[in-house]
Amino acid sequence: MRSRGHRSSGSTLWPERKSSVTDNFVKIITGDGFVRGFALNSTEIVERARQIHSTAPVVTAALGRTLTATSMMGTMLKDENCAITVQIKGDGPIGSILCVSDFSGNVRGYAANPLVDLPLNGLGKLDVAGGVGRSGFLNIIKDLGLREPYVGQVPIVSGEIAEDITHYFAVSEQVPTVTALGVLVDRDYSVKAAGGYILQLMPNADESAIEKLERAVAKVKPVSTLIDEGKTPAEILRALLCEFDVEILEQSYKEYRCNCSRERIERALISLGREELLKLAQEQQSIEVSCQFCERKYQVPADELRHFAGL
Ligand SMILES: [Zn+2]
Structure with a gap:
């Protein structure tokens, strides 16, 4: 909450939901039970965040990646009274990024400094790590409906966000995880494509499974490219897990949703x-x-x- 807000905006900026997208999220498990996977096409979510907050491109990418991860992590919660907050507190010019998802994966978020403008990085890409900062903390707060929330904190390892989320799962939850997050910003600064996936080894998994996953991930294109090419979340996970049988557990629609009142x-x-x-x-x-x-x-x-x- 902030008193005396200074940016003009409001519900009039929110576009009608595009009717072409019905499901933008998929949750799967492999037939052997070794790997669970989550994938989200977050293009509409990130574009909505951009319109609400008037974010500059590098902030659109940083906030968009965090929103995408937070939504998927929301769907990992156990029951409907739970919520998860992902806060990235880096030492870069964007400042703190905070996103909250409910149990359904509907998500909301903001960045402290939405107008940060940075030159492209050495690879010609939006410099997310430069904006977030390469040191600081990633905080995960899970409100599980108990008196005290669960709080996990890990240091930022790259500032690119996907690696930081992977690191969090490895260190705080001891779950070997592969995370990919991506946002493509168009020439007019709107969101062309955004999305991500999280793949996790289940406790009973064979040790070779993570290597199989890493090999598969190394071979596929960046997730924002796949989404830009029109691949659905289910198609992306099937391509990644081509060496496994894939069983779809959930297909649904996630959106940017604020529950303020x-x-x-x-x-x-x-x-x-x-x-x-x-x-x-x-x-x-x-x-x-x-x-x-x-x-x-x-x-x-x-x-x-x-x-x-x-x-
Ligand atoms: Zn609100």
Whole structure:
């Protein structure tokens, strides 16, 4: 939450959902039970984030990759009251990136500095690692409906995000994982293609399975290229897992979704405490609070602030 938001935006910027895409997510398991896989075409999700936050290309890529990973990690949660927050706190100019997914994989997020502009890196690509920074922390917060959330923290290893997510799974959850994330930004700065996949070895897996996976991943094109070519998430996983039988567990549609409401904004205001509320009420006739995830604006008059303060 942020009071007195400064960027103009709002729901009018949100495009109608394209009817051509029905399923953009797939979850699979291999017939031998050794590998589970998740793949997402996040083009519409990342484009929506870009429109809401007016992100510059390198931020579109960094935020887009994080949104894509967070959505897939949301679908790993066990029940519907759970949520996951992925926060990348690097020392680069983008600052902190924060994304939240619900249990269904519907996701929202923002970057602290959406307008960061950087030259392309040595490979002629958007310099995501340069924007995020090569040191700092990746924090994973899982709200499992218990009193205390689960918090995992690992140092940033590359700033390219996919490697950082892989590292998190290896270190914090001891799950050998292959992660690919990609965002292609078009000439007009809109999102041309975005997506990713996560492949994980199950505890009973044969040791050769991870090598098989790594060989397969090394052979395939970047995930954003595959999506740009029109490959579906299921086709991408089938191509990667061509040496395995693949059983589809779920095919569904994930979207950029914010669940902010007047009630949530009020709760956040109340948490500021009596003194701060009275100070705000004294300073202005009303305050404007904008949601950091969707930029929706809420007007709160001073007498309501006084009411929250218990007066
Ligand atoms: Zn919102």
